[in-house]
Amino acid sequence: MSNVKAILIEVALVIGMLTTGIAAANAAHAAPLLFAIQSADPRANVKIESKVLVERTEEDAAGQLTIKLYNPADVKVIPGDKLVFVNSYKNTGSTAVTGFVVNNPVHPAVAFSEVMEDWAVLSVDGGKNFGKLTELQITETVEAAEGAASTTVTRAAQPIDVTHIRWTFDQAIAAGASGELRFSGLVR
Template sequence: MSSKRTILIETAIVIGLLGAGIATAQAAQGAPLQAAVQAADPRANVKIESKVLVERAERDAAGQPVTKLYAPSDVKVIPGDKLVFVNSYRNNGGTAVTGFVVNNPIHSAVAFADVKEDWAMVSVDGGKNFGKLTALTITDAAAETAEAESASITRAAQPNDVTHIRWAFNKAIAAGASGELRFSGVVK
């Protein structure tokens, strides 16, 4: 099989896994709720629909650059393509919802690029700790030293290190209110 065909097949698998990852993220937004109180908790009334789009730079009829978004099923997705992840939320309940949190894992086949909302936090340790990317660090094991002891190096976290994104709403989501949460990544 040609390497180009292999990459396309791998990319199709990645897109399928990303869809599953988003479904997991949807379930994770309700994970902090205990089963006994979930039915009575108004946070259960906030529903999330997620989709992945492929961003392409093209030229319009006048030759001007434009950005277009496509469903992954409508284009061939290849490494280097920018993906836009959209989590649409809506409070279907009759009361405002406070304390709502959305956790979204980043699939290992995608390198985090950015997040639209400046109040979103990221994790570089598998979702254990969250903060602004500029405030996070990574400890990497370095090559073994001459004394055969392993050393570690602490460095500033980079976008490639991001494993999760968290949106913790500090304002109530009014009954019937809706919105979108967006982040982007690049197919590795």
């Protein structure tokens, strides 16, 4: 099998995993695990639905560039494509929900680009610590030439280092209220 075909198959598998994995991950992080707690905790009433879209810039009939979003099943997804991840939430309960948090892992086959909500925080260490990207650092070991000792260097975190995104709602989510949380990345 050619490298291009292998990459396209891997991209298709990643899109499938992302679509189902994000929904499962969000459900696991957003809702309590125990049924007894769920029935008492109004946060269990906030439902999250996740989807992945492929963003393409195309020329319209007038020659103007426009941005269009496609379902991954409807287009050929290739490395370098921009993906838009949308987490739609809705409070299906009859009371406002406070203290709601959504944690979203970034799949290793996706290079994080940006998050649309400026109140989101990021992690570059697998979800252990969160902060603004400008506050985060990466510590790496640099292998030295044969016979020399390797060194440890610290550098400012870059978007490509992001492993998780967290949205912590400061305001209550009113009964019946809904909204979206979005971030984007590039297929590696």
